Amino acid sequence: MKTIIYAGAELPPILRVMSKAYSLSDVTIIANNIHDYYFSGLKIMHETDSAILLLSKIKDGVDSYTLQGILEKFGVKTSIPTSDAKIGITLYREGKLKNNQDLVSVHRDLCKALQLKTNVIPFTNGEVEATVKTGEGEISLLEYFTAKKEFNVKKLELEGMEKIKPFDQVVKIIKDSESILITPNDPISIMPIIKNKNIQEAIENCQGHVTVICPPITKRSTLLLETLGIEPTPLGVAKTFEEHIDTFIINRNHQDLKPQIEILKMEVVATDLYETEAEYGNTIPKPIQERFQLETKAPPVITGLKKGVQKIGKILGTPEKTKEQE
Numbered sequence: 001m002k003t004i005i006y007a008g009a010e011l012p013p014i015l016r017v018m019s020k021a022y023s024l025s026d027v028t029i030i031a032n033n034i035h036d037y038y039f040s041g042l043k044i045m046h047e048t049d050s051a052i053l054l055l056s057k058i059k060d061g062v063d064s065y066t067l068q069g070i071l072e073k074f075g076v077k078t079s080i081p082t083s084d085a086k087i088g089i090t091l092y093r094e095g096k097l098k099n100n101q102d103l104v105s106v107h108r109d110l111c112k113a114l115q116l117k118t119n120v121i122p123f124t125n126g127e128v129e130a131t132v133k134t135g136e137g138e139i140s141l142l143e144y145f146t147a148k149k150e151f152n153v154k155k156l157e158l159e160g161m162e163k164i165k166p167f168d169q170v171v172k173i174i175k176d177s178e179s180i181l182i183t184p185n186d187p188i189s190i191m192p193i194i195k196n197k198n199i200q201e202a203i204e205n206c207q208g209h210v211t212v213i214c215p216p217i218t219k220r221s222t223l224l225l226e227t228l229g230i231e232p233t234p235l236g237v238a239k240t241f242e243e244h245i246d247t248f249i250i251n252r253n254h255q256d257l258k259p260q261i262e263i264l265k266m267e268v269v270a271t272d273l274y275e276t277e278a279e280y281g282n283t284i285p286k287p288i289q290e291r292f293q294l295e296t297k298a299p300p301v302i303t304g305l306k307k308g309v310q311k312i313g314k315i316l317g318t319p320e321k322t323k324e325q326e
Contacts, residue, residue, distance in 0.1 A: 001178060003177040004027055004180075013274060017282065017283070030122075055114075063083060104122075108121070134154060145186065179291070181212075209247065209292075243265050
């Protein structure tokens with residue numbers, strides 16, 4: 001079993017590439033919850049639901065916002081665009097929770113209902129209040145990362161992190177993983193997970209290889225890191241992970257920092273990391289493939305031909321090949 005741990009206001013480009021070009025059938029995705037928010041009394045689990053929608057075959061409602069428009073006519077406001085699909089997932093989840101189902105089981109059922117081969121589960125049901133104080137007032141961390149305008153950042157507050165308890169199932173999954181890939185979309189959103197003592201202990205006790213992809217340190221991330229007293233470089237980000245990591249992957253542009261990061265007792269690998277999915281094409285960098293091995297998906301045409309041959313074989317009475325013969 002392999003595990004991907006991700007966090008961010010947007011899905012990391014690497015995860016998008018993996019979902020399209022690689023098989024994630026033996027992977028569990030653990031999503032952070034720092035960007036959860038409430039809309040008309042409904043708890044939108046932004047990161048978890050974004051991953052589920054990425055992997056699902058849902059088309060209608062993913063990019064439509066009819067329900068949000070109706071609710072706004074009733075006076076309900078949100079500065080976060082909330083699609084019909086996300087509201088639908090939330091209603092499903094709320095209904096299951098009222099029947100006393102636990103949140104992890106609810107998400108397993110949800111993934112099964114959507115015929116996903118990958119389980120997507122949240123890290124905790126605890127809440128972190130992530131607030132960015134700016135010269136224009138206070139906004140949530142999610143609003144900060146998704147807004148089109150720039151802000152005069154004064155301070156970042158992360159309240160509730162020390163009280164969060166991860167689900168027991170999440171801790172067990174991490175401990176039992178043969179390989180773990182931590183891929184945040186920014187260096188701030190991942191903090192509730194990597195700073196959690198239970199998760200740190202689980203990672204430390206994990207026998208599998210633990211790889212972290214250093215996220216791009218944008219201007220917005222830099223401003224926040226500075227308010228936390230963290231050096232806005234891959235070295236500063238590496239220090240936040242302490243000594244529980246086997247491999248830390250950085251952009252080739254920062255390979256001059258490699259000797260300094262290696263002092264933290266982790267392997268450091270420099271490769272080409274991009275900020276958009278299109279720049280990767282359909283392949284993740286080789287150093288990531290070597291440490292987090294995934295099978296590539298067969299092209300649709302090949303898959304269709306294989307099924308066609310099997311169907312013809314059944315009609316003609318040709319025995320199917322065993323796995324050993326293949």
